[in-house]
Amino acid sequence: MLIDKEFKIAEIDKRIYGSFIEHLGRAVYGGIYEPGHSTADENGFRQDVIELVKELQVPIVRYPGGNMVSAYNWEDGVGPRENRPKRLELAWRVTETNEMGTNEFMDWAKAANTDVMMAINLGTRGIDAARNLIEYCNHPGGTYWSDLRREHGYENPHNIKTWCLGNEMDGPWQVGHKTANEYGRIAAETAKALRLVDPSIELVSCGSSNSNMPTFPEWEATTLDHTYEHVDYISLHQYYGNRNNDTANYLAKSLDMDNFIKTVISTCDYIKAKKRSKKTINLSFDEWNVWFHSNEQDKQIEPWTVAPPQLEDVYTFEDALLVGSMLNTMLKHSDRVKVACMAQLVNVIAPIMTENGGGAWKQTIFYPYYYTSVYGRGTALNPIVQSPKYDSKDFTDVPYLDTSVVYNEKKDELVIFAVNRHLENDLHVNIDVRSFEGFEVVEHVVLENEDAKATNTLENEQVKPHSNGQSYKEVGKVVGILPKFSWNMIRLQKQKINK
Template identity: 85%
Template sequence: MANEVVKAKMTVDKDFKIAEVDKRIYGSFIEHLGRAVYGGIYEPDHETADEQGFREDVIKLVKELQVPIVRYPGGNMVSAYNWEDGVGPKQDRPRRLELAWRVTETNEIGTNEFMDWAKKVNTDVMMAVNLGTRGIDAARNLIEYMNHPGGTYWSDLRRSHGSELPYNIKTWCLGNEMDGPWQVGHKTADEYGRLAAETAKAMRLVDPTIELVSCGSSNSNMPTFPEWEAKTLEHTYEFADYISLHQYYGNRSHDTANFIAKSLDMDNFIQTVIATCDYMKAKKRSKKTINLSFDEWNVWFHSREQDKEIEPWTIAPPQLEDVYTFEDAILVGSMLNTMLKHADRVKMACMAQLVNVIAPIMTETGGGIFKQTIFYPYYYTSVYGRGIALSPVVHSPKYDSKDFTDVPYLDTSVVYNEVKNEVVIFATNRHLEMPLQVDIDIRSFEGYNVVEHVVLEKDNVKATNSLKKEQIKPHYNGESYVQNGNVTTILPKLSWNMIRLNKR
């Protein structure tokens, strides 16, 4: 082990339970944006395309991630989208000017095709309705089309389009980022709250079993945050089950220490939304608790300048194609940790997005596919972070950065899988120069031993992956051992780690 290390301690106990992790916390997002759909999941001329034109190499990687739910069809795009344009015979579908991203939408892929793709990758769908240019009528027609068995106009139309059985979509977003002035049909909090409540009532009359997500703030820097949450919940509290949070981070100043601390901002965002929801619960004398759907989150800043060069009204141009660095993967790992630490209230989350557009998976049109740096923390946390989130007691040295004080070098989350007799520790060492030795008290897990210690590390924080070269991928040579109810582990400098313990 290294001679010079920084030291930290933590205690992991099976009784320190936060909550059962809702698997939907590992969800993702496909919007009709850039090459997410056309050239991403769908490319009929590709050598791996199946009979419906879906790329099977993409399907394989999405299945590898075990994505439990995917939000669709937007995003900003949904706020001016007529869902009827994307159903029925393809040759009859209109081409539209898509106002959110100023491209031409061919509608070659629509609701039914996307539902077929979702089935192929074993995921559920979180469907968003348009509360920008439309409202109650379009939403109640869509849910009738999707969820009603038959014998009515819209349900029989679905059956005529080849889907005899209803899709039974259970999770619905009441619009998207309606607090944002950039949104087509942007509304004040009261305007949105009233429309969302009335739309929710109509949708629930069609299908009382659905869950609904009310629009929260588009990010924690919005001037209306958190007043937007309080005002909209005045109207939607009775009808919504969740409120949404969206947040993206970037590193324009190239300050790594500050950038990798931004998960602290995410934590504060979550805590503020929880506090606002619980204030409304008290105000309304309600017994119901509103949970959180963090249905857009990621790093996003690399592609913003090149996106300004895109010619308007082209079809599926490359947009938001961030090529992720090693330090981006470090922050993504900590963002996942942050949501697991709030597993009692964060029940759903969607990494935005899944393919090509600010995504863990990148494809070349007509060519290959590769895993971005951020693929790996997402993959390991999704696959192994299932079970009960535990609250470890952590003692870590700290540092200050430009925007944050008392940033712990050790950022961690812990998941206990009782069925598999497995404890999984996800740990980031934020120290840019020194390894971190962590002594972990696991006395309540007698007989547990280290199965594997996966490490993501790289000296060059700006290193990226590409089709030609995968510079960032995990290795399995992490240093961890158990002795007398204690795990001693060495986390390399600036690294993301997964330590898996099992009772054989």
């Protein structure tokens, strides 16, 4: 492998390490919000959860959905709690109490040191509700909706910068599902109205719900024909699972993610050319993760209950490796992927799990997310990699070595994230780092386990990293061993010369 500081992809937007909280399952109720819990503050926010979110350094959180937003009346979640209605929540067929709403979530985000990406309902609603919501959130005062916010105890505007124009509107499962032309028209007109209220905002147009949709990528082309000059990003959503218990094939699925990103970029640039536009649309990969473990148990949930356990995937060691590769994939496309949201943050297909009334713990996928978020800040570099390859059921020429590289010039730090996909053999790597003179290896973190299906619980953390990785600096290169079937972070720092 050759790494050179001149082989720059892009400056990484920190929002690539974002996440997502939907009013779904125990993400909100029992996750971030549980009044009466031993760690809850005066707002009912679980401090044990907030500390874990802070540890991840999550820069932005998408809210309040997700499928849920497509039939959500935002007005139900503001004002005195005792006056808020309980509603049938149609996306997940539960009862929504509306104890948590817009203002409470903004309070939580402030406590968790994160920004908010607000999603609006373009399923059952449209321009009018959207322009009222942004007036409520972002206008200083002197108008009906902004003064109502002030009456609710929020004198200063929330100044939410990033807004999603609906959610997965290509999906037949979506309440208010639309054709591409229908969505493109309403999204463009809503975008124009929102910008009239606050010209400083950024807007995300709905892309395809996943790369297997029959309308992909025609959906992107058609909707962008309407929205191109009115939005800044188009969204991508993708989840993967190992339903056939084929680990080699499963670990290769980040190649599918790579192809998905490339196809969306191509489609955006086609519309740019078609319109003779000087504007470039970037990508918001605002739902991504592993999701398949909980599918069967979710079918047994009693309808119209309040905050039942839903989508509570218990993640395995091999899931953590794929998550590491998915993060690598986005870093390799950081010239166009500017925002991304691991879906979701707590309890619901999440890196953080809780017990109601009990503790909180880190799932296996927490660790690659944590290290990449904390140490993957700076400039993404394009390494020249030569790796042995393998074929699997769905993929050919899969490199055993999957890697991304980040150079943080301010910290004089070079970080290599690497997954060894080989199930049986270590990978011996020689990394040419001649352009990083004076840099030495300061840490080699390894996530490894003999059991691909090992999981973490509150009482027993079977999957956790260690810092005993074998890598060292020689003249002009780093020599290292990536253990079989492992995720790695090799961190180098420039050594200060004492005069």
